[in-house]
Amino acid sequence: MEIKFTLNGKEAVVVCEPSLRFIDLLREKLSLTGTKEGCGVGECGACTVIMNGVAVNSCLVLASQVVGSEVLTIEGIANGEELHLLQKNFLQAGAVQCGFCTPGMVLSSYALLQENSNPSEEEIKDAIAGNLCRCTGYKQILDAVKQTAKELNPSAKL
């Protein structure tokens, strides 16, 4: 089956089985390995991508379901060589250790900030509740997202 969709702002066409998981399409067919697979059952969020504006687990989406949609993966977040504000703040806050959870964390936070550029701490926690991190203890990640919100929004609550 021909899978046509918009990926990181550009048209993508992949020929594969319709029942292939989307994460495999990204990693194996397109070699976009920024999207990680942790659990494969929707619990860890390492495979998070943004599909039609909302964060989803790409291990729970089939290739056929992506047809016609707009997808943003971690590879599409930076502006060329210039890192996205979230990425800069993750580095600044020490929110990246092994880095396995980072693409998912960044994308979940990105989806939140698109919707709500002035989130409360609870709203940030809720947005990343589906993303597990084995390294940081989450504090640095929260700090990075808060800092980004502050920079986006000088009158931020946090």
Add this chain to the structure above:
Amino acid sequence: MIDLKCEVLTPNSLAEALQYLANNNEYTKILAGGTDVIVGKTQGSKRFIDSNVLVDINRISEIRGIEENDCSISIGAATTLGEICNNKIVGEKLPLLKKAASMVGSQQIRNRATIAGNFVNNAPCADTVPALLVYDTSIEIKSHNSERIISLQEFLKGPYQTQLQKEELVTRIIISQKEQNYFGEFYKLGRRRAVAISRLTLAVLIALKEKQILDIKIASGAVTPIGTRFPKLEEFAKGKIMTDVLCKNIAKKMGEEVLGVTGLRWSSAYKLPVVQQMFYQLLKGIER
């Protein structure tokens, strides 16, 4: 690389989907959010192992979205829980449903999982069920040559069993608007606070005049084998004046009723007082 190795049919209209289901055999499964079906397939769960045709209902606009008219609110079966959480009508008119939906899984799960998907398997732990039950929810079910509307309670036959026939699809969830003003609460207990499978869910709606209980609706999930209402208890409470003693009394009876349904289990020593205490807290919250 994981390929579910099945055919995926993606109908664009309800008629087309119902036609697929009419030609359906036992190997056909409906795919909505995929948070159950795709996991089930990749994990080799018995419920899905034999299915080799998936009918993906995500592109059918007739069964998505939330509408309101004078007498009811109608929610398309394939509306995601995320859409439900963000919807204004639901926020204003169905706060318990909003709360229950917002406690399902994670943001990513809620952005895929659908409202009908939450109850079509009739898993006891489906979070939205007690909330839907206290709102006296009905569901619309269609097949290529039939259409019926039944109450959700009737639909939920037994654990993991429903009234749904092979060729049928749940198309809408219908909640009629009440004249009376109800106040309510929803409570979920899981093993941890976020992204947890429920051990106990409770929902209650009360219409009060001064302190008198004009009407009350009570439902539980997870702790009972299927989501269920408590008609005897509701009858008992109706018409009474809401006092602290009454709240305690209702909560105590609630525990007994739950025990009556589940029988005594190893976990009863823990669950019974938790049910009673939590239900008491819910009632007190509404009383205030």
